[in-house]
Amino acid sequence: MAFSLDQVELGDRVHGEIERISTWLRETVLGKLKRRGVVLGLSGGIDSSVVAALCVRAFGADRVLGLFMNEGESADDTARLARSIADHLAIATVNEDISPILVATGCYARRDAAIRSVIPRYAEGWKCKLVLPSVLDTDRYRIFSVVVRSPDGEQLAARLSPAAYLEVVAATSFKQRTRKMLEYFHADRLVYAVAGTPNRLEYDQGFFVKNGDGAADVKPIAHLYKTQVYELAAALGVPDEIRTRPPTTDTYSLPQSQEEFYFSLPYDMMDACLYARDHGVSAAEAAVAIGRTAAQIERVYRDIDAKRAAARYLHAGPLTLAPPA
Amino acid sequence: MVTSEVRTQVRTFVTNNFYLADPDAFDDATSFLRDGIIDSTGVLELVTFVEDRFGITVPDDDLVPTNFDSIDALVAFVERKRG
Numbered sequence: 001m002a003f004s005l006d007q008v009e010l011g012d013r014v015h016g017e018i019e020r021i022s023t024w025l026r027e028t029v030l031g032k033l034k035r036r037g038v039v040l041g042l043s044g045g046i047d048s049s050v051v052a053a054l055c056v057r058a059f060g061a062d063r064v065l066g067l068f069m070n071e072g073e074s075a076d077d078t079a080r081l082a083r084s085i086a087d088h089l090a091i092a093t094v095n096e097d098i099s100p101i102l103v104a105t106g107c108y109a110r111r112d113a114a115i116r117s118v119i120p121r122y123a124e125g126w127k128c129k130l131v132l133p134s135v136l137d138t139d140r141y142r143i144f145s146v147v148v149r150s151p152d153g154e155q156l157a158a159r160l161s162p163a164a165y166l167e168v169v170a171a172t173s174f175k176q177r178t179r180k181m182l183e184y185f186h187a188d189r190l191v192y193a194v195a196g197t198p199n200r201l202e203y204d205q206g207f208f209v210k211n212g213d214g215a216a217d218v219k220p221i222a223h224l225y226k227t228q229v230y231e232l233a234a235a236l237g238v239p240d241e242i243r244t245r246p247p248t249t250d251t252y253s254l255p256q257s258q259e260e261f262y263f264s265l266p267y268d269m270m271d272a273c274l275y276a277r278d279h280g281v282s283a284a285e286a287a288v289a290i291g292r293t294a295a296q297i298e299r300v301y302r303d304i305d306a307k308r309a310a311a312r313y314l315h316a317g318p319l320t321l322a323p324p325a
Numbered sequence: 326m327v328t329s330e331v332r333t334q335v336r337t338f339v340t341n342n343f344y345l346a347d348p349d350a351f352d353d354a355t356s357f358l359r360d361g362i363i364d365s366t367g368v369l370e371l372v373t374f375v376e377d378r379f380g381i382t383v384p385d386d387d388l389v390p391t392n393f394d395s396i397d398a399l400v401a402f403v404e405r406k407r408g
Contacts, residue, residue, distance in 0.1 A: 138389075139391070141365055141393070143365055143372075161369075162369045165366065306358065310364050
């Protein structure tokens with residue numbers, strides 16, 4: 001059978017998948033982990049909204065706590081959309097403004113100093129983001145550049161030095177790690193588990209911060225392609241506005257799509273490439289279904305393999321010489 | 326600086342900077358990425374090294390494996406750039 005894009009879709013299996021995940025969540029959280037419910041961060045995005053809805057299915061609304069953890073650089077619609085899914089599901093919420101913690105850790109100051117080392121004019125009031133070249137049309141290494149914009153709208157871009165790049169990423173990761181710290185605070189006080197919200201693309205390709213958004217007790221949608229997450233969202237009645245919001249990293253102060261930060265492709269094409277790569281579909285055959293050239297899909301395959309290799313460290317837990325008793 | 330010195334300096338940088346369990350097992354034609362010697366951050370370090378050490382500028386369009394994926398490729402690239 002020739003490869004086609006709809007092979008990635010759950011189709012009429014979506015309701016069975018919702019039941020399978022709900023059952024697994026109950027058995028795992030209540031049975032194995034001995035926790036009484038679930039806490040999770042709500043970003044207003046599709047992934048956390050679907051995980052919240054699945055947790056309500058599994059445990060009931062009174063055993064799910066949603067956290068709003070905005071900071072000064074969060075997108076304008078983040079708070080409103082996060083509130084809308086919480087209201088829709090009728091779950092309890094806590095608002096945690098993480099800006100003061102990020103200021104105290106030096107998240108912004110360390111990042112800005114690193115950016116200034118390559119763009120000296122970058123100053124207070126400017127905005128920034130990291131971008132990658134497209135994987136489709138060139139063999140160029142996927143090396144990040146920083147893009148900054150002045151309050152007047154002047155935009156500058158520069159390749160980062162190795163030290164500046166690593167410092168920007170390390171400093172920015174305070175955001176994900178601060179959020180996880182607060183999730184575990186609430187989980188500990190309620191004897192709840194923490195639910196992580198990565199989808200398969202993010203989990204497989206290492207699009208998470210180790211001990212930040214990569215940390216959790218359960219990851220209920222880590223096996224699902226993003227396409228499938230959208231199918232679950234529709235079946236679970238997630239509000240339209242969340243289902244139609246373009247995926248964003250919501251990590252840097254300039255708007256940044258997931259394509260330009262990590263995947264280089266729209267999510268449905270990235271899903272198809274990952275599926276094809278893992279099911280032995282040749283680049284030539286996948287190219288026909290996806291509507292690109294075989295050379296372009298070869299580049300995506302190489303990028304998938306490179307990211308997978310880099311993700312091994314992110315997935316590794318602490319290593320010990322001898323296992324515990 | 327003659328080609329052999331460029332080669333020695335590049336090889337010294339790679340072996341010192343990217344921890345190699347067995348430096349003797351990699352030769353001047355070994356692919357850095359395919360053999361997992363360096364990742365994209367490592368490429369960025371290589372670029373900065375050749376710019377600083379050999380006084381050349383590497384534009385974005387030159388950031389391709391043809392120029393950076395082995396000792397041989399790097400030496401040839403530096404020689405081309407230095408004219």
